[in-house]
Structures are given as structure tokens and as C-alpha cells.
Amino acid sequence: MTTAGLIAKKIGMTRMVTPEGQMTAVTLLQITPQKVTKILTADRDGYTGYQIGYFEKREKRLAKPDISRLRKASVDNNFTRFKEFRADALPAGYDLGAPLAVSAFEGIPSVDVTGITKGRGFTGTPVRWNTAVGRMTHGSRHHRRPGSLGMRATPGRVFKNRPNPGHYGDEQVTIQNLKILDIDTVNSVIAVQGAVPGHRDGYLCVYPSLKIKAPKAKK
Numbered sequence: 001m002t003t004a005g006l007i008a009k010k011i012g013m014t015r016m017v018t019p020e021g022q023m024t025a026v027t028l029l030q031i032t033p034q035k036v037t038k039i040l041t042a043d044r045d046g047y048t049g050y051q052i053g054y055f056e057k058r059e060k061r062l063a064k065p066d067i068s069r070l071r072k073a074s075v076d077n078n079f080t081r082f083k084e085f086r087a088d089a090l091p092a093g094y095d096l097g098a099p100l101a102v103s104a105f106e107g108i109p110s111v112d113v114t115g116i117t118k119g120r121g122f123t124g125t126p127v128r129w130n131t132a133v134g135r136m137t138h139g140s141r142h143h144r145r146p147g148s149l150g151m152r153a154t155p156g157r158v159f160k161n162r163p164n165p166g167h168y169g170d171e172q173v174t175i176q177n178l179k180i181l182d183i184d185t186v187n188s189v190i191a192v193q194g195a196v197p198g199h200r201d202g203y204l205c206v207y208p209s210l211k212i213k214a215p216k217a218k219k
Contacts, residue, residue, distance in 0.1 A: 003094075003104035004087035005207040007034055007054045008190070010115070012200050016181055016191060026181055026191045029113075029206060031102040036094050037073050037082060049086040050094050053079030055203070073097050083205065102188045105180060110209040111190075112176045115198035119170035129163035173197040177209050 008029035016026045038051035059067065059078045070079060074097035094100075105111070125131040125146045134142035146165060150158045178192040190206075198204060 002107065003091055003100075003208065004049065005085040005205055006031055006100055006104060007052055007083055008032070008113075008204050008206045010196060010198055010200055010202050010204055011189065013195065014191075018181065018193075024181075024193055025195070026193055027178075027196050029190050029192060029196070029204065031100070031188045031190070032203075033077065034100050035075050035077060035079070036096055036098045036100065037070060037075055037079065038084075039090065039094075039096055040084065040086075047086050048088065048090060049084055050090060051082055051084045052100065053077065053082050055079060055081040081203070085205075085207075101185075102183060102190055103185055105183060105190055105206075105208075108180060108208045110177050110179045110212060111192060112174055112207045112209050113178055113192070113196045113204050114172065114174040114207070115196060115202060115204040117169045117171055117173050117197045118199050120168040122166065123168040124165045125163055128165065128168040131163060176211060 009032050011028040011030050013025060013027050015023055018024050032054055033056070034052050034054040036050050037053040040047060040049040040051065042048050053070065053075060056078050057080050062070075062078055062080060066080070067078075070077070091104075120127070124144050126133050126144055131146070133144050134140055136143055146163070149162070149164075150156070175194070175196055178194050178196070180190055181193055182191040184190070196204060
């Protein structure tokens with residue numbers, strides 16, 4: 001196993017030509033500077049894995065406990081964000097203070113990407129749930145309303161999980177089986193086929209795919 005997951009920053013989207021000669025949309029993910037700040041063991045933590053530190057700031061912006069544990073882990077960087085990745089066994093080379101690079105994804109055909117979607121604020125049902133709108137003419141007064149919420153005296157309440165207006169977006173989403181089309185080791189960037197959650201310059205968790213798609217049989 002080369003890696004159980006890394007942190008990447010979403011640069012943006014572009015397009016590439018696949019090996020089959022088709023033009024496709026891709027998302028560029030940059031593996032920013034990050035290091036192993038903690039080794040997780042089953043005896044002490046209850047599971048095996050490692051912790052990554054990323055997103056640097058000036059030292060005076062850090063809390064003293066964070067500075068102390070970073071220096072104890074032989075990390076000179078002033079990381080302010082940390083993320084744990086669980087694994088059945090610790091990958092080779094993931095020692096305390098070891099830097100992690102984009103080369104960890106070499107030989108991995110596809111990845112799963114987890115991030116926070118863009119926040120859309122308070123929206124109505126046509127935007128949030130893609131419901132139909134009412135007629136816009138003849139004084140219907142029912143344009144973008146959700147419609148009737150319940151029924152008569154029985155059961156006399158609004159059912160749960162009904163598609164109503166509310167807060168849309170700003171939630172954790174995972175996109176599975178995004179094919180890796182290219183790895184740029186010079187700029188530490190990987191190009192994955194398709195879209196990923198979040199805004200530009202947002203941070204994402206990138207894992208090797210749990211469900212690898214089998215190649216299509218040629219006719």
C-alpha cells in the first residue's frame with residue numbers, strides 16, 4: 001500500500017484528452033506541503049493510521065501546545081490543520097515527520113475525494129430539491145411555493161424528510177471512483193476525471209478508491 005490518503009487543494013477545472021482520444025473535463029488537485037505529525041497505533045489509539053499536518057501559518061499564530069507537539073515530532077513547519085487517516089497497516093516510509101508527496105498516488109487508478117460543498121444559503125424547493133414551479137400567469141399566486149405540507153386530521157402532522165425550503169449546500173460529500181488521468185510530480189498536481197465538491201482553493205481529502213471499476217469489455 002502506497003498511501004491511505006492525503007490532503008489536496010482544489011486548483012480548478014480544465015479539460016484533457018483521454019488515452020481513448022475523447023475530450024473530458026478534469027479537476028486539478030495540488031498536493032500541498034504536508035508531513036506526518038503522529039503515528040496511530042492499535043494499542044494506544046484503538047486503531048492504526050497516521051495524522052497529517054498541513055496549511056502553514058506564522059509561528060506566533062499557533063497555540064503553544066501545537067508548537068510543542070510539532071517540534072516533538074521533528075516537524076519544522078508551522079501547521080495549523082491536522083487530519084487522521086486510518087489504515088490496516090502503516091504504509092512504508094510514513095515515519096514521524098516524513099514529508100508526503102504526490103508520488104504516493106503513482107500506480108493508483110482511481111481515487112475517492114471528500115470535501116465540503118459550496119454553501120448556497122437559504123433556498124426554495126426548486127433550487128434545493130429540483131421541484132417543478134407553478135404557473136406564472138393568470139393570478140395563480142403559486143409560483144415557487146412548496147405546495148401543501150400535510151393532509152387532514154389524520155395523521156395531522158407534516159412528515160419528516162419532506163423536501164422543504166432550507167439551508168442548501170455546505171455539507172460533507174464524497175465522490176467515488178474518479179479516474180486519475182495524469183500525475184505532475186514537478187508541480188505536485190494530479191488530474192482526476194470529473195468534478196469534486198468545494199470551491200477553488202478549498203482543501204479535500206483524497207483516498208485510493210474502495211470500489212475500483214472493472215474495465216469495459218471491448219465489443
